[in-house]
Amino acid sequence: MSKTLGVGILGCGNISTTYFSLAPLFKGLEVRACADLNAEAAKARAAEYKVRAQSVDDLLANDEVDVIVNLTIPDAHYPVTKRILEAGKHAYSEKPLVLSLEQGEDLRRIAQAKKLAVGCAPDTFLGGAHQQARAYIDQGGVGRITSGACYVMGPGMEMWHPNPDFFFLPGGGPILDMGPYYIANLINLIGPVKRVAALTSKARDNRTITSEPRKGEVIPVKTPTNINALLEFQSGATITLSASWDVWAHRHANMELYGTDGSIFVPDPNFFGGKVEVSGKNDDIRALDGWDHPFGKMNQDHPVLGPLANYRTAGLADMVQALLTGRDARCSLDRTLHGVDVMTSILQSGETGQFVEMTTTCTQPAALGIEEAAALLK
Numbered sequence: 001m002s003k004t005l006g007v008g009i010l011g012c013g014n015i016s017t018t019y020f021s022l023a024p025l026f027k028g029l030e031v032r033a034c035a036d037l038n039a040e041a042a043k044a045r046a047a048e049y050k051v052r053a054q055s056v057d058d059l060l061a062n063d064e065v066d067v068i069v070n071l072t073i074p075d076a077h078y079p080v081t082k083r084i085l086e087a088g089k090h091a092y093s094e095k096p097l098v099l100s101l102e103q104g105e106d107l108r109r110i111a112q113a114k115k116l117a118v119g120c121a122p123d124t125f126l127g128g129a130h131q132q133a134r135a136y137i138d139q140g141g142v143g144r145i146t147s148g149a150c151y152v153m154g155p156g157m158e159m160w161h162p163n164p165d166f167f168f169l170p171g172g173g174p175i176l177d178m179g180p181y182y183i184a185n186l187i188n189l190i191g192p193v194k195r196v197a198a199l200t201s202k203a204r205d206n207r208t209i210t211s212e213p214r215k216g217e218v219i220p221v222k223t224p225t226n227i228n229a230l231l232e233f234q235s236g237a238t239i240t241l242s243a244s245w246d247v248w249a250h251r252h253a254n255m256e257l258y259g260t261d262g263s264i265f266v267p268d269p270n271f272f273g274g275k276v277e278v279s280g281k282n283d284d285i286r287a288l289d290g291w292d293h294p295f296g297k298m299n300q301d302h303p304v305l306g307p308l309a310n311y312r313t314a315g316l317a318d319m320v321q322a323l324l325t326g327r328d329a330r331c332s333l334d335r336t337l338h339g340v341d342v343m344t345s346i347l348q349s350g351e352t353g354q355f356v357e358m359t360t361t362c363t364q365p366a367a368l369g370i371e372e373a374a375a376l377l378k
Helices: 017-024 038-051 056-060 074-086 100-112 128-137 173-177 179-189 314-325 334-352 372-373
Strands: 005-010 029-035 052-054 067-069 092-093 119-121 145-153 193-201 207-208 218-220 226-233 240-245 255-259 264-265 275-279 300-302 307-308
Touching: 005 017, 005 056, 005 314, 017 029, 017 038, 017 314, 029 038, 029 056, 029 314, 038 052, 052 056, 056 207, 067 314, 074 092, 074 100, 074 334, 092 314, 100 119, 100 334, 119 314, 119 334, 128 179, 128 264, 145 179, 173 179, 173 226, 173 334, 179 193, 179 240, 179 255, 179 334, 193 334, 226 334
Parallel strands: 005 029, 005 067, 029 052, 067 092, 092 119, 145 240
Antiparallel strands: 145 255, 193 226, 207 218, 226 240, 255 264, 264 275, 300 307
């Protein structure tokens, strides 16, 4: 196998610019072509990033492309990834991988039969902050994790996204949209989940878009937008996860984990960087210093958030290196499918009022230390 794999991008919307612009940071991959149902969108991205614009069928048949990145809307993730695999290409998808466990198991069956790899975002748990937290936990810094709390809350997506409809339809909502970042990081830090329970609701049946170009248009809400879940991990830890698009302001931290010997405060799992804080058997909270991780270095200046560490595509790069060297990929099918199991079970529990046992499991991904991260970069 060549030491550089050709990458195709299928779906040229907002998120595609992230992959186009950050892929050149990483070894072993080269974006060579793109496609979109809207041919003009593909042509525009191709011109911007100097790659080849193709039809979807031509991209699937392109012999110079080994891996296709699926950046379509969530409802299309399963059929598109299935087509990628059936075309004989490795697949890497934006989150969520699929909208049901059955869809995911079908992809697993096809991938195994064709000896192909499937990977999926989020890869933010590979960020410097989250790997610093992982290292501290693995070293016994807070003892055994026994409990914790996670919060991802805001007023919704209709204020900024040009076409926010899918966020409020089945397959959307804060659990399937933002939950993957939190659940992937919890699997990274603690391991797999055993069972879940949840209460779910929505504040409104309709939302009014306030972003351009569809300002004033009313869209329906057909999925829960307020979820309070309880996750029991196989390790015995119990974590609360509150995810809502019905909150205008709050003072909750993103992620706090409590151990037998102290606590750890983990920054937003939607980002690679941030400050990790810890305490011992007291309330003396201090920042963890001395961690010069490549995926924690500021490399972008966000117009609203300011300087950021953004290394999205790291999961794809790690999958490519896993293919080239024969090791396990950190953003693997097993882990992302377990995440889907957790998220869909949370929604199921909200409907039934019952605990739901997981039917999948996975291992923790290998930690991505400073040297391992540097080895992914050019």
